[in-house]
Amino acid sequence: MLEQVFRDEWGRVLASLVGFLGDFDRAEDAAQEAFAVAAQRWPVSGVPPHPGAWLVTTARNRAIDRIRREHTLAGKIHLLPVPEAVMDEFDDTVIKDERLELIFTCCHPALPLEGQVALTLRALGGLETAEIARAFLVPEETMKRRLSRAKNKIRATGIPFAVPGVQLLPDRVDAVLAVIYLICNEGYRDRVDLGAEAIRLGRVLTALMPHEPEAHGLLALMMIHHARRRARFSGDDLVLLDDQDRSLWDTRRIAEGRAVLDRALALGGRGAYVVQALIASMQTRERIDWPRIAALYRRLVELTGSPVVELNHAVAVCQAGDPAAALRAVDSLDLDGYLYFHSTRGELLRRLGRDTEALDAYRRALELATSTPERRFLTGRLEDL
Template identity: 55%
Template sequence: MIEEVFRAEYGRAVSVLTRVLGDIDLAEEAVQDAFATAVLRWPVDGVPPAPAGWIITTARNRAIDRLRREAKGSEKYAEAARLQHDPETQEAGDVADDRLRLIFTCCHPSLAPQAQVALTLKLLGGLTTAEIARAFLVPEPTMAQRIVRAKGKIRAARIPYRVPRDADLPERLAAVLAVVYLIFNEGWLDKAELADEAIRLGRVLAQLMPDEPEVWGLLALMLLVASRREARLRAGEIVLLEDQDRALWNADLVAEGQDVVRRCLRWNRPGPYQIQAAINAVHSDPPTDWHQVVALYDQLMAITPSPVVALHRAVAVAETHGPAAALLEVEVLDLDRYHLFHAVRADLLQRLGQDPTAALQAALDRAEHPAERDLLRRRLLLAAADQQDRADDDH
C-alpha cells in the first residue's frame, strides 16, 4: 500500500511542498521523511483515510521541525512560524495544478533540456535515478550528476517556483512534453499509475494550451498506446503488437486517440508527437498499411532525425521491402547500448535464415525490464534450438 501511495502521490507531495517551502531539496527531504514515518506507523495505526493529505501534512511538519533545528536567527524562526500558522493556499495563475507548476518551473530555459527532463521526472514521477537513466539510455552515474547539477543551477540562479507567464509558456513546451512522454513510457507497461498520471497531465496541458497541435499530438499518442495495455502482457510476458488480441484493446481510448489525430491533421502543422500518433493510429486500424507507416517515418525523419527513429522505420521497411533491405539500414546505426537495436537486428537475421543468437544475447545483456528480458530469453532458447536442429540436419 505504501509503495502504491508513493508512486501515485510522491510527485504531488513534492510539488506542493516545493511551492510552500520554495526549496526543492528541503521539499524532497521532508516528503521522504514523511514516507519513512508512514512505513513505521501505517502498519500499526492503519492507512489514513486520505493518505496523500497525511503525507503532505507530515512532510510540512517535518520541514517546520528542521527549520527550527537549523535556525540561527529570527529569519528561520519566522519562516517556521509562517509555515505552521498560514494555510496552504493555491496560487492563481495559468497553471492551477501544483504538478504542472513544478514541471514548468523545472523546465526553466536556464537549465539544459536534458536536465529539465531528468529533474522533473525525479520530482514529479518519483522515479529513481536508475529508472531515469534507463529512459535516457545513459549510465546511472551520468544521470545522477545531471540531477545534482540541475538542482545546483536552480539554487545558484535563484530560479523562482511560480507559474510562467503566458509569454513564457511556448518556449517551455518542448521540455514539458518530453517530461510527460517519458513518464508515460516509464509507466505504461506495468506501472499504470504513472502512465495514467502522464495522460492526466496531457489532458490538462491540452486544456491549458488548446491551440498547440503538439500538445494534442502527445495526448493522442499516449491514448493510442495505452489502449493496448491489457493486450501487451500475457501472464506477465510481453506480447508483440502483431500477436496481440485486439479484442483486449480499449476501444474507447482507440476512438478518442483517432479523433484527436484527425483534429491534428486539420491544423496541418505536423510535429514529432503528431506523426508518432498518426503511426499508432494506422496500427490501430487493421490491417496495418505499412507503406503509410514508412511514409510517416520518412516525415518524422525529416523533422527530427535520430538513430532510434531510423531503427523503427527499418522495422516498417522490413514489411514493405523485405528484411534484407531493412538490415542494411539497421547495420549502420550507432545504437549498441540500446537493447531494441539488437532485438530488431536478431529478428531480421532470423527472417533471412541467419543465426540470431549473438544479437539476441546482446539484446538480453542490455535489456532492463524483467518482461523484456523474459521475452528475449524465450527467443534466445528458441533460436538456439533452431540452430541445433539445423546443425543436426547438416550431419
C-alpha cells in the same frame, strides 16, 4: 499498499513541498522521511482516509522541524507560505495544479533542455536516477551530475515555482512535451500508473494551450498507446503488436485519441508528436499499411534526427516486406548500449535465416534487459532458436 500510495502520491507530495520550501533537495528529503514514517505507522494504525494529505502534512512539519534544528528558521520563515502545515490546508485540486507548476518550473529556459527534462522526471515521476539515465541512453553517473547541476542552478538563481504567463509558455512547451512523453514511455514499459499520469498531464496542458497542435498530438499518441495496455502483457510475458488480443484494447479510448489527433491536424500539426500519433492510429487499424507507416517514420527521422526513430523506421521497413534493407539500416546505427537495437537485430537476422548471428544479438539484448517481461521475451526467443 504503501508502494501503490508512493506511485500515486509521490509527484503530488513533492510538488507541494517544492513550492512550500523552495528547495528541491529539502523537498525530496522531507517527502522520503514522510514515507518512512508512513511505513512504520500505517501497518499498525491503518492507512488514513486521505493518505496524500497525511503525507504532505507530515513532510511539511518534518521539514519545519529540521529547519528549526539547524537554527535557521528566522532567516527562512519568509519562504514558507504558512507557519505550520495542518491537514485541512491540503486541497487535492490545488496539488494537481502544483504538479503542472513543477513541470514548468523544471522546464525553465535558464536550464539546459536535457537538465529540464531529467529534473522533472526525477521530481514529478518519482523515477530513479538509473531509470532516467536509461531513458536518455547515458551512464547513471552522467545523469547524477545533470540533476545536481539543474538543482543547484534553480537554487542559485531563484527560479520561481509558478506557471509562467501565457506569453512565456511557447518558450517552454518543447521541454514540457518531452517530459510528459518520457513519463508516458516509462508507463508504457511496465508502470501503468505513470502512463495514466502522463495522459492526465497532457489533458491539463491542452486545456492550458488549446491551440498548440503538438500538445494535442502528444495527448492523442498517449491515449492510443495506453488503450492497448491490457494486451501488451500476458502474465509476465511481453506480447508484440502482431500477437496482441485486440478484444482487450480499449476501443473507446482509441476513438477518443483519434478525435484528439483530428484536432491536432485541424490546427495544422505536422510535428513529431502528431506524426507519431498518426503512426499509432494506423497500427490500430484492422489492416496495417506498413509501407505508409515506413514513410511516416522516414518523415519522423527528418524531424528528429534520432537514431532510435531510425531503428523504428527499420522495423517498419521489415514489416513492409524487406528485412534485408531493414538490417542494413540497423547495422549503420550506433546504439550498442540500447536493448532494442540488439533485439531488433536479432529478429531481423532470424527472419533472414541467420540463426547463429541472431542468437548472439538476442544474448546481448538479454544482458541489457532490466524488466521481467523483457527478460522472459528474450529468453523465449533464444529458446526458439
